[in-house]
Amino acid sequence: MALKRSDRRRFLKSSAVLAGGLAAGAARTVSAQTSDAIVYIKGTDEIVAYGKRSRFETAVRESHGRPHSPDTFGLIKHVSTPIQESVGVITPSALHYIGTTRGHYIPDIYPEAHKLMIHGMVDHPLTFSLQDLKRFPSVTRLHFIECAANRPSVEAKSIQESHGMTSCAEWTGVLLSTLLKEAGVKGGASWVIAEGNEEVKGTSSIPMEKAMEDCLVCYGMNGEAVRPEQGYPVRLLVPGFEGIFNVKWLRRIEAVDKYYMTYNDYGHLRQSETDAALGYLVGPKSVITYPCSNMTLPDKGHYEISGLAWSGNGAITRVEVSTDGGRRWQDAEFRGTPQRMAHTRFAIPWRWDGSESMLMSRCTDELGKVQPSRAQVAKFFGVPLDPSYRVPGRDNSIQTWRVASDGSVHNAYS
Amino acid sequence: MRIPRLVSIIVLLLWGGIAIAQTSYGIGSTPTEEEMLTMDIDISPTGEGLPEGRGNAKEGAQLYMTKGCIVCHGVTLKEGPAPRLLKMDKGPDADPWEFGKILPIRSPYAPTVWDYINRAMPLGAEGTLTANEVYSLVAFLLYKNEVIEEDEIMNAQSLPKVKMPNRENWAPLPDYKPGMDRLEGYPY
Numbered sequence: 001m002a003l004k005r006s007d008r009r010r011f012l013k014s015s016a017v018l019a020g021g022l023a024a025g026a027a028r029t030v031s032a033q034t035s036d037a038i039v040y041i042k043g044t045d046e047i048v049a050y051g052k053r054s055r056f057e058t059a060v061r062e063s064h065g066r067p068h069s070p071d072t073f074g075l076i077k078h079v080s081t082p083i084q085e086s087v088g089v090i091t092p093s094a095l096h097y098i099g100t101t102r103g104h105y106i107p108d109i110y111p112e113a114h115k116l117m118i119h120g121m122v123d124h125p126l127t128f129s130l131q132d133l134k135r136f137p138s139v140t141r142l143h144f145i146e147c148a149a150n151r152p153s154v155e156a157k158s159i160q161e162s163h164g165m166t167s168c169a170e171w172t173g174v175l176l177s178t179l180l181k182e183a184g185v186k187g188g189a190s191w192v193i194a195e196g197n198e199e200v201k202g203t204s205s206i207p208m209e210k211a212m213e214d215c216l217v218c219y220g221m222n223g224e225a226v227r228p229e230q231g232y233p234v235r236l237l238v239p240g241f242e243g244i245f246n247v248k249w250l251r252r253i254e255a256v257d258k259y260y261m262t263y264n265d266y267g268h269l270r271q272s273e274t275d276a277a278l279g280y281l282v283g284p285k286s287v288i289t290y291p292c293s294n295m296t297l298p299d300k301g302h303y304e305i306s307g308l309a310w311s312g313n314g315a316i317t318r319v320e321v322s323t324d325g326g327r328r329w330q331d332a333e334f335r336g337t338p339q340r341m342a343h344t345r346f347a348i349p350w351r352w353d354g355s356e357s358m359l360m361s362r363c364t365d366e367l368g369k370v371q372p373s374r375a376q377v378a379k380f381f382g383v384p385l386d387p388s389y390r391v392p393g394r395d396n397s398i399q400t401w402r403v404a405s406d407g408s409v410h411n412a413y414s
Numbered sequence: 415m416r417i418p419r420l421v422s423i424i425v426l427l428l429w430g431g432i433a434i435a436q437t438s439y440g441i442g443s444t445p446t447e448e449e450m451l452t453m454d455i456d457i458s459p460t461g462e463g464l465p466e467g468r469g470n471a472k473e474g475a476q477l478y479m480t481k482g483c484i485v486c487h488g489v490t491l492k493e494g495p496a497p498r499l500l501k502m503d504k505g506p507d508a509d510p511w512e513f514g515k516i517l518p519i520r521s522p523y524a525p526t527v528w529d530y531i532n533r534a535m536p537l538g539a540e541g542t543l544t545a546n547e548v549y550s551l552v553a554f555l556l557y558k559n560e561v562i563e564e565d566e567i568m569n570a571q572s573l574p575k576v577k578m579p580n581r582e583n584w585a586p587l588p589d590y591k592p593g594m595d596r597l598e599g600y601p602y
Contacts, residue, residue, distance in 0.1 A: 072495050073486075073495075073496070073537060102534075117445055117449070117450070117453055119445065119450055119453075119454065124444065125444060125445050125450060126442035126443070126444065126445070127442060127443050127444070127445045127449070128441070128442045132441050132442050132443075135439070135441050136439060136441060178439075181438065182438055182439060182441065182442065193456060195455075195456070199534065199537070199540050200530075200533060200534035200540070201455065201533040201534065201540075203456060207587075207589075207590040209590050209591060209592065210590050213592050251453070252453055252454075254454065254456065256458070258458065258459075258460075259459075259586070259587070260456060260458055260459065261459040261521075261522065261523055261526055262456065262526070262529070263517075263526060263529065263530045263533075263534070266517070266520070266521055266522075266526055269520075269522070269584050269585075270584070270585050271511050271583065271584060271585060272585055273585040273586075274597060275585065276585035276586065276587055276588070277585075277587070277588045277596055277597040278596055278597055278600070280587055280588065280590070280596065281596055283596055283602050284602070312596075313593075313596075314593075367593065367595075369596075369600075369601060369602055370601065370602060371602065372601075372602040376602065377602065380600070380601070380602070393596070393597075396602065
C-alpha cells in the first residue's frame, strides 16, 4: 500500500518506540533514536531455525463472507489472500487463501501415520504412505487455485474482498494418473471421488478424464511441505477447476462409474445449465493489483501498472491494459513465462498526468477465449445490464479501478 | 528356423517391456478388506453403500435431543447457532430452490443427507452414530421438511426411493474433455 511520506515517518517512529519497549532484550536500541535509525536484532535460535518476515510487513489474510472465519465453533470456511500486496506470481504459503464448502477444523496429521488409499473400480487397490508417494517420479508445477466466491462486486471494499480468493503456489507431487495406472483403472470407471481427512471428510467427484489428464497429488508447496491449512501432508490439485475440487488432507481416491453427488458436489450444485457449465472451470481472468482500490498515488509521473492473469483453460497468451476505461488498449508485457493454469504477472509503464483515469486489464488464453466486460456477458445472454446482474458461473469479468484526480484509487464496478 | 526365433525374442522383449509398464513401479501396499471397509464410507446417490439398519422420524426426534443436535441446530431447527435444517417458508407453489441451501430439502438425493450426517455429525463426535441412528435422524429431518411422513421407515431400500423435490431439478455438469469450451460457443 502506498503510504504518504508523513504517514511513513509516523509509522516508523511508533514502531521504533515499540521495538525499544517490547524487544529490549533482543534489540540493541540507540539512545535518542531518530526515525531513520536502524535497530539491530541479535540472532536467536529461532531466527536461525526458521525465518520470519520483517515486522514491518503487515499483509494478512482475512475472513471472507459469512460466516466469519473462524466461526463460533472454531471452524474455518473462507479466508482471502492480500492480493494487493502480491509481487511476482507465487502466493506465500502463509498467505494462501483458504476455502471449503463447509467450515472445517484443521486436522493435525502425523505424517507417518497418513495413508492414501486408491480403490474402487481398479485391478489392485493400493495404499500409499507419504514415503511411498515420494518414491514415484515427481512433478513440480505452478498452479493457481481459485474459489467460486471470487467475484468483482459493487460492495467490495477492497481487492482482497473481490479478488483475494485466488492464490498460486509451486506444487510438487506425483501425477494422479501415475497412481491410478499403478492401481489399474477398470473399464467403465468414469469418475473418481477424492476424500479428505478433516472432521467432515470432505469429498468431491472428479471426471476420470481430468484425473488422468493433469491432477497432482501434492506433498510439496513452495519448496517445503504443504501447509496444514492447505492439506498437510497430502492434497489433491485439480488445475483450473473450482477450488472445492482440490481436496485437502487427501486420504482416499475411489474409482466409480457415476457422478456421486457428494456433499461438496451438492455444495456447488446449480439449477441452470449455464451456471453449472461456467462454474466448472474459470475462464480467462485478470486484475490490476498495482495500483488498486484503497491505494493513493502520491504524485503525478511514472508508475508501473502491474497485475495478475490466469485461466482454467491453460496458459495466458496476451494481456491488454487500458487507462481510459476501455477506449484504447495496449499490450502489457509478461514478467516471467506464462505457465498453464497459473498466475501470470503482467506489467506496463504508465505516466499519470493527474487526471481521472479508469484502469482495466483483460487477458486472452491459449484457447483464444477473451476476458469479458460484464456488459459483454449480459449481451451474450441477452439480458439487461444493471448493477445486480450476476455473471453466471465463475465471474471472470473485467475489474475497473478509478484513479481520482487526488490520486485516490476506487472500485469502479459498473 | 532362425527367423521365428528372432521373432520370438522380439516378442519376448516386447512382452517384458509391456510387463514393466503394467506392473510398473511396485510401490505401495495392498489394503486389507477391513481397511477398505472402514475407509470406504461414501454412499452413492442411488444408495450403494447404505448399510443394514432402519429408523423413523419419531426415533429421530428423540435422537435429535439425546445426540445433542438440538444444542447447535436449535429446538425449531431454525435458530442455530449451527446452520438451519428447516426449509424457508415460501408457500406451497415455491420452486424448491427457494427453500434455501438446506441439505435435507435441496439435496436431489436422500442418501447424500445420510452420507453427510454419517461422516460429519454431530460436530465434535463425528463418526459415532450407528446406522439405525443415522436412518432415524435423516427420517426426522426429511419429515420436518415435509418430504416424507412421520411413520415412514427409512432403510437401505426406502431411502434411495425418497422423492426429493429437486430430484430432476438440477443441472448436470457438462462432460469434461480436455480443451473443451466451458460452454458451447461461449467466447469468454
